[in-house]
Amino acid sequence: MVDEDLFRNAVENLEQADALLFGRVTYEMMEAAWRLPARTGARPDWMEPFARTIDAKKKYVVSSTLHRVDWNAELVPGDLANAVQQLKREPGKGLFVGGVKLPLALAELGLIDEYEFVVHPRLAGHGPTLFAGLSKPIDLRLVSRLEFGSGAVAMRYEPRR
Numbered sequence: 060m061v062d063e064d065l066f067r068n069a070v071e072n073l074e075q076a077d078a079l080l081f082g083r084v085t086y087e088m089m090e091a092a093w094r095l096p097a098r099t100g101a102r103p104d105w106m107e108p109f110a111r112t113i114d115a116k117k118k119y120v121v122s123s124t125l126h127r128v129d130w131n132a133e134l135v136p137g138d139l140a141n142a143v144q145q146l147k148r149e150p151g152k153g154l155f156v157g158g159v160k161l162p163l164a165l166a167e168l169g170l171i172d173e174y175e176f177v178v179h180p181r182l183a184g185h186g187p188t189l190f191a192g193l194s195k196p197i198d199l200r201l202v203s204r205l206e207f208g209s210g211a212v213a214m215r216y217e218p219r220r
Contacts, residue, residue, distance in 0.1 A: 062209040063105040065177070072175070073112045077151035080135070080143070083122035085158035089113065090130050119146065119154070121161055140168050159187040167194060173217050174199060180210035 073079070081089065095114045102110070118132035121139060128134055135142045143165065146154060156162055156171070165171050176189075199216035206212050 062207060062211075064207045065209060065211055065213075066106055066109045068205065068207070068213060070108050070112050073109075073116060073155065076116070076153055076155040077149075078117035078119055078146075078154050079113070080119045080121070080146070080154045080156040080161065082158045082161035083120065083125055085161070086118065086120045086122070086125075086128065086130075086132065089157070094130055139164060140170070143168070143170050159189060163190050163193060166190060166197060169218075171218070173202070173215060175213060175215045177211055177213045 093110050093113045095110060097110060114131075116131065118128075118130065119135050120128050120132050121135045121142075122128075125134060135146075143154075147170070153172070156165060162171065198219040200219050201214060202217050203215040204212065205214075
């Protein structure tokens with residue numbers, strides 16, 4: 060269940076980052092859903108600020124199968140750890156990562172500085188499991204918590220060092 064407040068929060072989060080870091084599957088899914096221009100009437104008007112924000116954001120894509128990307132994106136070359144460490148060293152506000160497999164790989168490498176989980180009030184019983192196969196536990200410290208009218212709750216954590 061999505062609502063206007065959830066999308067407004069997502070826009071605020073995206074504005075806190077210089078760029079987005081996606082794996083191939085998430086990149087292709089987000090591009091299909093959010094690349095402008097959208098068909099007229101394809102989504103509610105309150106989703107448009109999110110669409111404009113994500114469309115304009117710089118994107119980095121981790122993929123061993125894609126040979127080219129567009130949508131304001133570039134492929135991340137070479138070794139994942141080295142490439143992400145280099146991106147993190149660049150001045151600015153930082154990166155946001157999305158997806159399932161890429162966050163697992165980055166968590167294994169200790170390259171995630173902050174986690175945000177949005178729990179929705181719906182049981183699905185299928186779909187990918189976040190951080191399935193993580194080799195060792197990562198202890199987290201709650202930084203913030205935000206409840207939405209839909210019943211969704213966004214919780215932000217930092218790794219305990």
